[in-house]
Amino acid sequence: MALDKNGIAQRIAQELRDGWYVNLGIGIPTLVANFIPEGIEVEFQSENGILGMGPFPFEGEEDADLINAGKQTITAQKGAVFFDSATSFAMIRGQHVHLTVLGAMEVAQNGDIANWKIPGKMVKGMGGAMDLVASAENIIVAMMHTNRAGESKLLERCTLPLTGVGCVKKVVTNLAVMEIRDDAFHLLERAPGVSIEDIKAATAGKLVIPDNVPEMQF
Amino acid sequence: MNKEVQNVEEALAGIEDNMTLMLGGFGLCGIPENSIAQLVKMGVRDLTCISNNAGVDDFGLGLLLQNRQIKKMISSYVGENDEFERQMLSGELEVDLIPQGSLAERCRAGGAGIPAFYTPAGYGTEVADGKEVREFNGKPHILESALTADYAIVKAWKGDTEGNLVFKATARNFNPMMAMAGKITIAEVEELVPAGELDPNFIHTPGIFVQRIFKGEHFEKRIEQRTVRTK
Secondary structure, eight states, X not given: OOOXXXXXXHHHHTTOOTTOEEEEOSSHHHHGGGGOOTTOOOEEEETTTEEEEEOOOBTTOOOTTOBOTXXXXXXXXXXXXXXXXXXXXXXXXXXXXXXXXXXXXXXXXXXXXXXXXXXXXXXXXXXXXXXXXXXXXXXXXXXXXXXXXXXXXXXXXXXXXXXXXXXXXXXXXXXXXXXXXXXXXXXXXXXXXOOXXXXXXXXXXXXXXXXXXXXXXO | OXXXXXXXXXXXXXXXXXXXXXXXXXXXXXXXXXXXXXXXXXXXXXXXXXXSOOOBTTBTTHHHHHTTOEEEEEESOOTTOHHHHHHHHTTSSEXXXXXXXXXXXXXXHHHHTOOEEEESTTTTSGGGTXXXXXXXXXXXXXXXXXXOEEEEEXXXXXEETTOOEEOOGGGOTTHHHHHHHEEEXXXXXXXXXXXXXXXXXXXXXXXXXXXXXXXXXXXOOOOSBOOOBOO
């Protein structure tokens, strides 16, 4: 069975390491915060200016001055800190943030990512995504393997305007965990009950399949 | 030096058609809402607005967009505003979308006397079109230029008559850099106190960057995405 969005987030949460500062993008990445493994401590950075982001506030305790980059009301954890946007991106560009998790419309086998613009259609802007992907050493893309039309989002080359070049190292989808290197997607794990044939059929880019592809463990 | 002005009319005096304005805030958080309302009242047109976002349809910079007062927007993310998208796609509105970190740093650079800087953000994308590329430590970077404005309008939590500012939580965002980058910087604050009442150890923006400060009459502080959990 393919994973749902929570399943993808839960699998990505297994990549977290104790002591890491982590930036989570909007959508599936935000859900990663719900699955932090026992015994490890991580702090979440939101690029609008908080380190130590906590869960949503209880009803009635929302503060218009305390939001995340998705403009959602949040809370600050003990030891949190607020800062301006230039300082925030100094943390990101200066590689002080250990892991960035973000969504994508397309990822290519060379590590290119497109997630901000559909020409002539949607105009939202790149927000902080270009700064994040250009600087982070450790980027995980969290997304569905195919788009709403059923087409693969894992391509030989991106067709949409790029957000960054050669920057994605790992992709976790509803079907599989893949590593990107040597101009190919290397299959590492498959979702429980998903066959290699299913993954092959849903991947348009070059897919390297080792002899043994274990199922994800939860 | 006393920077206090009595009201928003006095604070925004001198803003004219065709000027470039910086407006602090992230989404609707930390925006100078009293000043935006006054800009609507003044009816100044053909403005170039530098602001991370463009508000929502009926609040924030969305009010200036609806009134067709903005000629050009320089922003990083404008996804919450249908009117913005319509004006942009129809070509009525000129838009320069730039990466958020580059936007913040370009404002900071403008205020800090640094004409340009290299950043990896946007390399290999359409953001890099026409920009100088240079390699540092084996990695390509693009040259981004500083931004300044005729007027920067920022919003702070507390301020004193010297123009020193303290921001609250994530309402700080772009306000400190924009305060630095305005030829004239106007600060609207929730609480205005006499000089000496703010602890100098805990001031975020030194008053040297602020030319006019006033106490905002009313803050709606609208929440864009109200997300809560149950007890």
